[in-house]
Amino acid sequence: MKSIYRLKKNYQYNYVYKHAVSVADKNFIMLYCESHAKPTKVGFSVSKKFGKAVYRNRIRRQMKAAVSAVIEEVVGGYNIVFIPKKHQAYEFCDVQQSVNRLLGKAGLLQ
RNA sequence: AGAGACAGCCGGACGGUUGCGUGGGCACGUCUCACGAGGAAAGUCCGAGCACCACAGAGCAAGAGUGCAGGCUAACGGCCUGUGAAGGCGACUUCAAGGAAAGUGCAACAGAAAUAUACCGCAACGGCAAUGUUGUAAGGGUGGAAAUGCAGGGUAAGAGCCUACAAACGUUUUGGUGACAACGCGUUCAUGUAAACCCCACUCGGUGCAAGAAAUGAGAUAAAAUGCCUGCUCGGCAUCUCGACAUAUUCGCUGGAGACUGUCGGUAACGACAGCCGUAGACAGAUAACCGUUCAAGACAGAACUCGGCUUACAGACUGAACUCUUACA
């Protein structure tokens, strides 16, 4: 995923957490809000409660892979944060489906 | 053949497509090439480098830590080789292993008695008897711990009172660099606890890379002042104003007490010399996603300034010296 699509700063995350609309299914919570910048920026947040560093890295990478597959089709001008819910390992196809479903639900897919 | 003990090493492999981080290259393209997590990256328990703060000769107190000997190391609470103690038939393993005769504290319950003694006993003497006085610490029960254990002599009954064997402590001599050991001699001096306070010896200033460092352009300087380069003069810079950047940028940021191989020295830890190898370096944070082949079917687990250790987690595979015990056969 290219760095222009990434959400970077702590204050950006805080802004999203304050002003966001949330959509969720059984795997993920998705927070999104409008922004001034043109390209949509996406961030991922995995809490320490989720597990050890290896598992946290793995789920973050899977989410990144799933999002980067569809990032070209997402409407511009939004900030999005994904948070995983389950405390177990994911299959990649589940991740892909959930991401697509949540983006569709929020109406952010072209 | 079975059961063990010690030391060390590895931590799936190969290939394809699409992506990510860093660096290089040029024809500057969403081109191409190279490299891209660990033995513990973990816990943050020690020791250093490095940076800033404090003090600027140094010492003391307080506080914290360490604690058999000799060696190794940059240093260490680490490692090696020994000593002692404990465990194991054995190979071997484990141990915060100084001081209780400097002082203070504590030792519940039980028990006659816990640092101080005599309940039941045993014996002598007195008494008709109940029992009293004296001697004693063999035997009894309590307890984690009760004047060293056991055998013989001895005695009114007993007692290191005497002797042999053992135990503890002190000490001569000998051996060892030393911890200590051996032999001889003397003594039996009434417990444990220092991971209770404490004493003795040695070590330590504090904080930690979220430490810390650097940085642009334009203008005003009439006069004066201060600081630095610089002892003086000139000059320059800073101190002033405006603008840009502002939860930001760059540096610190990875080659270091480095790994491997060989030779030599050393029981070993380790050291010396020679050869040879080698870019992870991010800053919301890179190793992924999807497959294919294969095998012994993949454990624990993800760098964030860097090293030396320790501790903890770990599927399985392999190697070595040919180390120990049991059984069988020759």
Add this chain to the structure above:
RNA sequence: GGCACCAUAGCCAAGUGGUAAGGCAGAGCUCUGCAAAAGCUCCACCCCCAGUCCGAGUCUGGGUGGUGCCU
């Protein structure tokens, strides 16, 4: 990443190395015509594993889980 601290009953908690106080909640009993109140009784693997000690909730070491601070 770094630095500190905490863990005792369902909850709030006290606790010099020697039987683990209290309060709230819960259960049972007494009292009452029935309740409430009151009284009595019960309810603990002191986060886990080792070590020191005659004896650890307490002392020491190692784990686990949680909390706070530093941009």
